[in-house]
Amino acid sequence: MDFEKLTELIIELEVDDIADAVKEALDEEKDPFDVLNALTKGMDEVGRRYEEKDYYLTELVLAGETMKEAFTILKPALAAVDKSQEKVKIIIGTVKGDNHDIGKNILGSLLLSSGFEIYDLGMDVDEKAIVEKVKETGATIIGLSSLLTMTVEHIKTVHEALVDAGLRDKVKLIVGGAPLNMELAKRLGADDFADDAVEGIKHIKKLAGM
Ligand code: B12
Structure with a gap:
């Protein structure tokens, strides 16, 4: 299974064939990260x-x-490398009003393979759920995804809810998604x-002091 073929299967929307193709690539001991890239x-x-x-x-x-479909097979292959040490806890999710989760799921898989303990709140997540999860888990990092220009403002809502809950200085907030850039992210209250x-993984490791 070559990488070009995997890329082509996505472009051609071959939903019934992609899982077998990913499996074949992994059986051939292709690097899961190269598969992800394709x-x-x-x-x-x-x-x-x-x-x-x-x-x-x-x-x-x-x-x-x-x-x-591809991810159901790929995810375990990207799974944690080092289970021995205490893991840094991170909450991930896509902001309220936004149902794009592919990028967030990729981030989640990479975090898993980097040894983080992940709490994935899914998509269309409101600020209350995030604040509650921080309280419940003691997570020190939040990673939010926003793909829609319309929904980026919700990052600010999350930031403000954390301030109101007295949690803002206990967590680092990192964001990603096409409509964002560093300047806008900071303006919305993200770190x-x-x-x-x-x-993102490099940045998150730095935020976690790893
Ligand atoms: C697939 C897709 C969909 C799918 C989503 C399926 C799913 N489960 O995710 C469906 C069909 C549901 C969809 C719906 C819509 N979509 Co859409 N969609 C896309 C598309 C083609 C790809 C997005 C994607 O998955 N990319 C691949 C992933 C891997 O990339 P990514 O998400 O950017 O993530 C990477 C980075 O951004 C980063 N990252 C992402 N999150 C995070 C978080 C952190 C913390 C970090 C560090 C990094 C990070 O890492 C990722 C991997 O490297 C884009 C176009 C595009 N080229 O991006 C449009 C796009 C995002 N969609 C768009 C629109 C308008 C819509 C709809 C409003 C369409 C409609 N009229 O209904 C709806 C919105 C529904 C809703 N409420 O959310 C627009 C958004 C325009 C804008 N700026 O607001 C885009 C840009 C298309 C366009 N050019 O018009 N969409």
């Missing part, structure tokens, strides 16, 4: 086609489904921003 490349192309109006909403939904999940 799949992400496919999603980038799907996004480009959508922007060019070659693909429509139906294709977007199918691409999301295809990526999810940090990263362009992609791989870069």
Whole structure:
């Protein structure tokens, strides 16, 4: 199973074949991170086609489904490398009003393989759920995803809810997603921003003092 084929299966929305293809690649001992890279490349192309109006909403939904299928197989392969030491706890989620979770899930898988303890709140998450989870788990980092220009303001809502709960100085807030950049992230009250999940892991490790 070569990487080009994996990229192509995402672009061609082959939801029924992708899991077997990922399995085949892993059976051939391909590096799971290279597999992830090939799949992400496919999603980038799907996004480009959508922007060019070659693909429509139906294709977007199918691409999301295809990526999810791939992830059911890939996720365990990306799983934790070192279980021995005390893990840093991190809460992840996609902000209220936003149902994009592919990027957030990729971040989650990479965090898992980097030895973090993850609490994934899913998508369309409101500030109350986040504050509650911080109280319950004592997590020290929150990673939020926002893909819609319309929903980035919810990052500020989360920041303010943490301030109100007296928790803001106990947690670091990092955000990601296409409409964001470092300047906007900081303006919304976040501590940090990263362009992609791989870069995000580096930033998160730094925030965790690792
Ligand atoms: C797939 C997709 C969908 C799927 C989502 C499926 C799913 N389960 O996620 C579906 C079909 C549901 C969807 C719906 C919609 N979508 Co859409 N979608 C996309 C698409 C094509 C790809 C997004 C994606 O998954 N990319 C791949 C992942 C891997 O990339 P990523 O999410 O950016 O994540 C990476 C980084 O950003 C970063 N990252 C992400 N989160 C975080 C968090 C942290 C902490 C860190 C450190 C890093 C990090 O790491 C990730 C990996 O490297 C994009 C176009 C694009 N090119 O991005 C449009 C796009 C995001 N969608 C868009 C729109 C408008 C919509 C709809 C409003 C369409 C409609 N008219 O209904 C709805 C919104 C529904 C809702 N309430 O959320 C627009 C947003 C425009 C904007 N700026 O506001 C885009 C940009 C398309 C476009 N060009 O118009 N969409």
